[in-house]
Amino acid sequence: MIHNLARSVRAFTSNVFLVTGETTALVDAGSNFDVVSRIDQHADGVDRVYLTHTHPDHVENLQSIRAAFDVETWGFDPTNEYVDNAIGDGDRVPIGDDEYEALHTPGHKPDHLCLYAPASGVCFAGDLVFENGGFGRTDLEGGDRETIIESIDALSEAVETKLTALHVGHGPSIVEDPLADVELARQAARMG
Structure with missing residues (x-):
């Protein structure tokens, strides 16, 4: 079961996904609310x-x-104070009852990861792509437009036609035709 713990939060935060199952895990921690x-x-x-x-x-x-x-944390850059492993x-x-593949997808931030479960088609996309073709900002430190285009392309290749749900860092999860939103993001990122 996947719960977005930040769904009704009105403060500035990312989405926080609690995935229960064999390995109960959080994907992202959020900010500015009592997540515990x-x-x-x-x-x-x-x-x-x-x-x-x-x-x-x-x-x-x-x-x-x-x-x-x-609990310990897992992320791409172990030199970062927030990453233990x-x-x-x-x-x-392991997340919930599935095994997820980590996809290094920089462009929004150099340490950005997407987590994708090929068996279920579920992907946690962080701030790489959003609903309706949105994609992560590239004007912050470490952001780069060409790199995020490459990362969106890599995500699209990795999920192929198997994507069933896209849980994003901000806004609603995409559970109806998420591949279409990834394709829109591919196009939008190239527009300038």
């Missing part, structure tokens, strides 16, 4: 926290999550 009480509504704890990237809106709740659940491009990690 929301976790407690759905699970007895958290086994792992995965970070799509380390912009503040995705990590500021980590201190309270670590304190409440004594490294995930490399192509590594596989």
